[in-house]
Amino acid sequence: MASLGLGPNDLINDLHTFGLIFESLCIRDLRVYADSINGSVYHYKDASNLECDAVIYLRNGSYGLVEIKLGGDNLINEAANNLIKLKNKIDTDKMNNPAFLVILVASGKYAYKREDNILVVPITCLKP
Secondary structure: OOOOOOOHHHHHOOHHHHHHHHHHHHHHHHHHHHHOOOOEEEEEEOOOOOEEEEEEEOOOOOEEEEEEOOOOHHHHHHHHHHHHHHHHHOOOOOOOOOOEEEEEEOOOOOOEEOOOOOEEEEHHHOOO
16 A cells, blocks of 8 residues: 555545455465365456456365455445356356355444345455
């Protein structure tokens, strides 16, 4: 942020840039946590432009899909729809279903499971 000359007020007034910086922070944290259990973090995007911010892959073949959003009901619902779309596209004859679907958000006091079984998790709830 310093190299861009941005301060807190700049980010509050430009939520798009703030979201990109938050996503980078989350990916860094996810990589640290995944590495501690011999996992890897990847980004997914296919020819139809369907994408997923993070795919956490473990050596045992299990994996989870993560969408990263600052928060808010509209963005959380958008992320959930994207995760469901991607999950439904997976050819389960060739690979397992994801072990979990997560929407990683900027704030909140607790994580919770939505009716569609997608977890909404504040970044502050993650621990190695």
